[in-house]
Amino acid sequence: MIRLCIWNEFRHELREPVKSLYPEGIHRAIADGIDCEGIDIRFATLDDPEQGLSDEILNNTDVLIWWAHLAHREVADSLAAKIRDRVLAGMGLIVLHSGHMSKIFQAVMGTSCTLRWRQIGEKERLWTVDPSHPIVKGVPETFTLEHEEMYGEPFGIPDDGKIVFMSWFAGGDVFRSGVTFQRGAGKVFYFAPGHETFPTYYDRNVLKVISNAVRWAAPAEYFPIECRKWAEPEEKVQ
Amino acid sequence: MIRLCIWNEFRHELREPVKSLYPEGIHRAIADGIDCEGIDIRFATLDDPEQGLSDEILNNTDVLIWWAHLAHREVADSLAAKIRDRVLAGMGLIVLHSGHMSKIFQAVMGTSCTLRWRQIGEKERLWTVDPSHPIVKGVPETFTLEHEEMYGEPFGIPDDGKIVFMSWFAGGDVFRSGVTFQRGAGKVFYFAPGHETFPTYYDRNVLKVISNAVRWAAPAEYFPIECRKWAEPEEKVQ
Amino acid sequence: MIRLCIWNEFRHELREPVKSLYPEGIHRAIADGIDCEGIDIRFATLDDPEQGLSDEILNNTDVLIWWAHLAHREVADSLAAKIRDRVLAGMGLIVLHSGHMSKIFQAVMGTSCTLRWRQIGEKERLWTVDPSHPIVKGVPETFTLEHEEMYGEPFGIPDDGKIVFMSWFAGGDVFRSGVTFQRGAGKVFYFAPGHETFPTYYDRNVLKVISNAVRWAAPAEYFPIECRKWAEPEEKVQ
Amino acid sequence: MIRLCIWNEFRHELREPVKSLYPEGIHRAIADGIDCEGIDIRFATLDDPEQGLSDEILNNTDVLIWWAHLAHREVADSLAAKIRDRVLAGMGLIVLHSGHMSKIFQAVMGTSCTLRWRQIGEKERLWTVDPSHPIVKGVPETFTLEHEEMYGEPFGIPDDGKIVFMSWFAGGDVFRSGVTFQRGAGKVFYFAPGHETFPTYYDRNVLKVISNAVRWAAPAEYFPIECRKWAEPEEKVQ
Numbered sequence: 020m021i022r023l024c025i026w027n028e029f030r031h032e033l034r035e036p037v038k039s040l041y042p043e044g045i046h047r048a049i050a051d052g053i054d055c056e057g058i059d060i061r062f063a064t065l066d067d068p069e070q071g072l073s074d075e076i077l078n079n080t081d082v083l084i085w086w087a088h089l090a091h092r093e094v095a096d097s098l099a100a101k102i103r104d105r106v107l108a109g110m111g112l113i114v115l116h117s118g119h120m121s122k123i124f125q126a127v128m129g130t131s132c133t134l135r136w137r138q139i140g141e142k143e144r145l146w147t148v149d150p151s152h153p154i155v156k157g158v159p160e161t162f163t164l165e166h167e168e169m170y171g172e173p174f175g176i177p178d179d180g181k182i183v184f185m186s187w188f189a190g191g192d193v194f195r196s197g198v199t200f201q202r203g204a205g206k207v208f209y210f211a212p213g214h215e216t217f218p219t220y221y222d223r224n225v226l227k228v229i230s231n232a233v234r235w236a237a238p239a240e241y242f243p244i245e246c247r248k249w250a251e252p253e254e255k256v257q
Numbered sequence: 258m259i260r261l262c263i264w265n266e267f268r269h270e271l272r273e274p275v276k277s278l279y280p281e282g283i284h285r286a287i288a289d290g291i292d293c294e295g296i297d298i299r300f301a302t303l304d305d306p307e308q309g310l311s312d313e314i315l316n317n318t319d320v321l322i323w324w325a326h327l328a329h330r331e332v333a334d335s336l337a338a339k340i341r342d343r344v345l346a347g348m349g350l351i352v353l354h355s356g357h358m359s360k361i362f363q364a365v366m367g368t369s370c371t372l373r374w375r376q377i378g379e380k381e382r383l384w385t386v387d388p389s390h391p392i393v394k395g396v397p398e399t400f401t402l403e404h405e406e407m408y409g410e411p412f413g414i415p416d417d418g419k420i421v422f423m424s425w426f427a428g429g430d431v432f433r434s435g436v437t438f439q440r441g442a443g444k445v446f447y448f449a450p451g452h453e454t455f456p457t458y459y460d461r462n463v464l465k466v467i468s469n470a471v472r473w474a475a476p477a478e479y480f481p482i483e484c485r486k487w488a489e490p491e492e493k494v495q
Numbered sequence: 496m497i498r499l500c501i502w503n504e505f506r507h508e509l510r511e512p513v514k515s516l517y518p519e520g521i522h523r524a525i526a527d528g529i530d531c532e533g534i535d536i537r538f539a540t541l542d543d544p545e546q547g548l549s550d551e552i553l554n555n556t557d558v559l560i561w562w563a564h565l566a567h568r569e570v571a572d573s574l575a576a577k578i579r580d581r582v583l584a585g586m587g588l589i590v591l592h593s594g595h596m597s598k599i600f601q602a603v604m605g606t607s608c609t610l611r612w613r614q615i616g617e618k619e620r621l622w623t624v625d626p627s628h629p630i631v632k633g634v635p636e637t638f639t640l641e642h643e644e645m646y647g648e649p650f651g652i653p654d655d656g657k658i659v660f661m662s663w664f665a666g667g668d669v670f671r672s673g674v675t676f677q678r679g680a681g682k683v684f685y686f687a688p689g690h691e692t693f694p695t696y697y698d699r700n701v702l703k704v705i706s707n708a709v710r711w712a713a714p715a716e717y718f719p720i721e722c723r724k725w726a727e728p729e730e731k732v733q
Numbered sequence: 734m735i736r737l738c739i740w741n742e743f744r745h746e747l748r749e750p751v752k753s754l755y756p757e758g759i760h761r762a763i764a765d766g767i768d769c770e771g772i773d774i775r776f777a778t779l780d781d782p783e784q785g786l787s788d789e790i791l792n793n794t795d796v797l798i799w800w801a802h803l804a805h806r807e808v809a810d811s812l813a814a815k816i817r818d819r820v821l822a823g824m825g826l827i828v829l830h831s832g833h834m835s836k837i838f839q840a841v842m843g844t845s846c847t848l849r850w851r852q853i854g855e856k857e858r859l860w861t862v863d864p865s866h867p868i869v870k871g872v873p874e875t876f877t878l879e880h881e882e883m884y885g886e887p888f889g890i891p892d893d894g895k896i897v898f899m900s901w902f903a904g905g906d907v908f909r910s911g912v913t914f915q916r917g918a919g920k921v922f923y924f925a926p927g928h929e930t931f932p933t934y935y936d937r938n939v940l941k942v943i944s945n946a947v948r949w950a951a952p953a954e955y956f957p958i959e960c961r962k963w964a965e966p967e968e969k970v971q
Binding site for chain 1: 585620626627629632637639665679680714715716718729730
């Protein structure tokens with residue numbers, strides 16, 4: 020059983036126009052849409068006690084999905100640090116859309132994570148770059164979102180990202196829109212689509228990608244981060 | 258002219274036994290030992306005003322060398338953040354020895370940076386893994402430090418590190434002891450040798466590596482980090 | 496069921512001293528030693544018809560283990576090309592020891608694959624560099640082979656190798672002794688230990704590594720390599 | 734002085750419509766268009782003696798540009814092997830457009846190098862992904878080719894490619910259109926634009942990219958590939 024926690028900022032959905040589109044929040048739309056077999060889902064939001072992620076919850080989460088936009092700064096530094104440590108120990112992390120500017124994503128990337136953007140609701144077409152990757156299983160070679168926010172290059176991420184998807188935008192931009200990383204024992208997946216004013220989290224292909232990503236990111240086991248570790252010599256030292 | 262700033266914690270050298278070995282500090286030993294042609298050197302230490310790195314100094318530094326050990330926590334978070342932004346904009350960063358646990362190195366790695374260690378003064382042998390790398394120019398394929406602290410695997414760094422040196426230790430350990438990274442526009446080099454109780458920074462080969470690394474890490478130009486950047490469409494969007 | 500084919504040059508074992516050590520060949524020692532649950536094993540050797548790998552056999556192999564030393568040049572170019580295409584389509588490839596100079600390994604690396612070597616039977620100590628990798632599951636953080644051939648850096652492989660093991664040798668050398676790669680849809684693992692005059696393929700840890708590697712390398716599905724593929728435009732082009 | 738050799742298949746240009754566009758061949762158009770300061774240019778074509786690349790010429794070339802399309806199979810395997818060895822020793826290699834299916838590019842990649850394509854003369858827009866890379870110096874963040882052949886993902890290259898450019902095509906495709914690799918001591922750059930029926934090699938930005946790439950790929954020195962190299966132990970082995 021994969022213990023999935025979907026963390027959502029849950030501020031946009033409190034008022035229109037997002038309220039009508041995601042009346043119970045983006046987190047519940049994702050939970051309702053993905054294939055839940057073998058997955059145990061819980062929710063957490065920014066305005067929950069302890070910002071939704073007590074130690075008890077975090078230590079019982081195998082994969083964490085993160086959606087946020089307006090309130091990155093409100094997330095406690097100490098919480099971002101705890102999540103980072105949990106990722107390094109093996110927890111999977113799936114960062115969606117505007118989460119690219121979250122403290123936790125920047126913390127595990129070590130870079131700016133900045134990008135070009137344009138919110139005019141243009142067409143986005145995604146392409147699978149690695150057809151053999153488990154995250155694209157069952158997803159067509161290309162699929163289209165009729166209206167999305169444009170996220171474009173240059174994207175400020177490190178070079179060890181394995182590109183799974185690249186996106187084309189009607190307005191003339193391109194983007195590495197699905198990228199995986201390993202940080203310590205933990206797997207990280209950044210997936211770009213998901214602006215709050217569009218029905219992206221009702222799209223069959225987007226949901227399939229997230230379903231696959233949860234399974235891909237789940238750890239087989241955990242590896243506690245040790246501090247610098249004293250080691251006895253294995254060989255005799257004169 | 259490369260504007261090099263050598264930042265040193267400069268605490269160990271205030272008392273014995275390090276005081277006798279590096280009476281003017283590790284920073285000055287490095288400055289005295291490296292090939293300075295075309296390099297303009299300034300120094301900064303933890304106990305200087307603004308921890309040695311005012312905005313004015315940081316913004317006029319092309320390559321920053323970082324040696325630290327006891328007082329990583331005393332370095333201001335805000336300073337580590339400023340250095341990170343300067344690296345992303347292009348400044349080179351050379352992190353030495355115990356600097357692997359510094360805030361600035363962890364910030365640009367996004368990982369734990371932990372390792373095994375053993376301080377019994379055993380022999381370390383370094384091997385060049387990429388003979389064509391500019392950092393190893395003029396350095397023999399292998400060279401030995403008679404007494405060093407052991408730093409051993411597993412080393413908690415990301416996979417995009419380009420390995421330049423690997424080390425052998427008499428006590429039976431191995432280590433990726435010279436590794437480069439790119440973060441934004443900036444080049445980063447981690448170089449493991451340099452425990453404060455050994456004369457490592459008087460070693461001809463170590464000094465040659467640092468000389469080369471300063472030249473390798475110096476940026477051709479700077480690229481200010483922009484926030485998320487609005488972009489007009491290049492193509493007509495229906 | 497993973498369909499494993501263990502290909503062995505099978506020349507050394509025809510005469511002493513190797514004959515006594517591996518009387519039925521290295522391929523059978525590996526088959527006898529690894530955990531075979533869920534694995535269906537067949538054998539192939541250089542002197543079999545079609546050098547052991549008819550199209551029918553190759554197209555029904557999920558993971559290919561390759562041990563070779565004396566007769567790399569005897570392997571047909573056309574066979575190496577076929578194996579390469581099968582790897583790109585998804586077949587796993589595990590290259591052992593002196594297989595680093597085989598046509599198939601060089602073909603998928605694109606580099607020289609050369610290394611330093613010394614055959615005096617010195618002690619080798621292996622270190623796990625990524626404790627979370629499925630290939631090291633159940634393998635201790637470090638283990639020792641009392642007598643092995645030294646393989647040392649510089650090792651002529653590309654930078655995208657994910658290092659799983661690094662080795663220490665008594666004579667003073669270090670080596671990236673377990674490295675994974677992806678080529679097309681196929682997973683590749685190079686594992687250095689295994690000189691024919693030593694009982695390496697009776698070592699519990701070595702066998703555990705190979706057992707794990709077979710499972711790790713097995714493809715979920717196959718992706719036929721298409722030639723350059725004409726594509727209709729997805730968007731209307733003025 | 735960088736000794737540049739521009740190798741061109743030079744078959745398309747012998748007849749219309751390419752003859753009118755590149756009357757003296759693509760190789761000479763490139764030579765006429767790039768910034769030649771500090772560069773000594775020679776030409777080689779498929780129908781020259783020894784296919785243009787005698788040992789003497791190859792051993793006196795620092796950077797080789799390769800344009801080919803119709804006649805990949807006519808290039809001798811032995812020549813491709815020699816070029817590969819020269820690259821591993823340090824020679825820079827710039828592979829243009831349809832050269833992605835050449836023997837030499839496939840040999841250094843180790844993968845299929847296949848891609849999607851469409852020749853309807855649609856608009857291509859290139860984006861710089863790494864603004865700090867020396868290859869994009871002086872090139873705008875984005876530039877357009879009004880008519881090009883579409884090359885699209887999935888592109889069968891290994892993961893260690895450093896992406897410098899990504900392309901957008903009017904028909905809805907995206908592509909990693911400028912990618913660098915290191916192979917042994919040699920630098921390799923693949924640059925996608927350049928279909929023979931379009932005036933791409935008269936485009937100011939394309940020529941700037943090639944000018945930069947020649948300088949970037951030129952080796953500081955050469956490192957002969959050694960065979961497997963016997964090594965005396967550095968430490969005493971009991």
